Amino acid sequence: AQSVTQLDSHVSVSEGTPVLLRCNYSSSYSPSLFWYVQHPNKGLQLLLKYTSAATLVKGINGFEAEFKKSETSFHLTKPSAHMSDAAEYFCVVSDPSGTYKYIFGTGTRLKVLA
Amino acid sequence: EPEVTQTPSHQVTQMGQEVILRCVPISNHLYFYWYRQILGQKVEFLVSFYNNEISEKSEIFDDQFSVERPDGSNFTLKIRSTKLEDSAMYFCAQVLAQYNEQFFGPGTRLTVL
Numbered sequence: 001a002q003s004v005t006q007l008d009s010h011v012s013v014s015e016g017t018p019v020l021l022r023c024n025y026s027s028s029y030s031p032s033l034f035w036y037v038q039h040p041n042k043g044l045q046l047l048l049k050y051t052s053a054a055t056l057v058k059g060i061n062g063f064e065a066e067f068k069k070s071e072t073s074f075h076l077t078k079p080s081a082h083m084s085d086a087a088e089y090f091c092v093v094s095d096p097s098g099t100y101k102y103i104f105g106t107g108t109r110l111k112v113l114a
Numbered sequence: 115e116p117e118v119t120q121t122p123s124h125q126v127t128q129m130g131q132e133v134i135l136r137c138v139p140i141s142n143h144l145y146f147y148w149y150r151q152i153l154g155q156k157v158e159f160l161v162s163f164y165n166n167e168i169s170e171k172s173e174i175f176d177d178q179f180s181v182e183r184p185d186g187s188n189f190t191l192k193i194r195s196t197k198l199e200d201s202a203m204y205f206c207a208q209v210l211a212q213y214n215e216q217f218f219g220p221g222t223r224l225t226v227l
Binding site for chain 1: 145147149156157158159164170205214215216218219220221
């Protein structure tokens, strides 16, 4: 079965410092992995996706993630946090065993301090 | 980029009432999905729909829920007799043939009083 574990429910960083949001996955298949961001009272916006191409994936707003099969990880990073990055971030794996439904992690709330 | 739309954006209903949430699809779609997100919690899969049939459903998707395409275009989620615990944000999503990702609608916030 496919699953994702987001290791931190809350992360706080100062503006201008690096961001690291951790995600580990479990998959019986070669996984498709995604990061979504959700700002307060808003919908889900795709940040980036990994679908078995390059292991270092670049997304929008300066975010990137590296797929590490040996560590079963897909951590999200950004070199310098901005106040507008404060939001909830979800790591997602697509389940190919059925209808490619998404399985969401529990989310990480990122707080950016001035 | 393709956009999925949902109506209404917010629905308030009384417990026991029926609600219908609507999703306007993008052309060239493959699968439709419904997800829900209870306030402060993670997003959960409800059901997937392909070729006018339910393809997969979760344990949450009990007899109170149904999905259909009533006019061959819009894609609806119906809750027959709402409960307080149905209060959540409901997202529809689609996979398109040329993309390897799901496109989410903006969501409908359902409040059951």
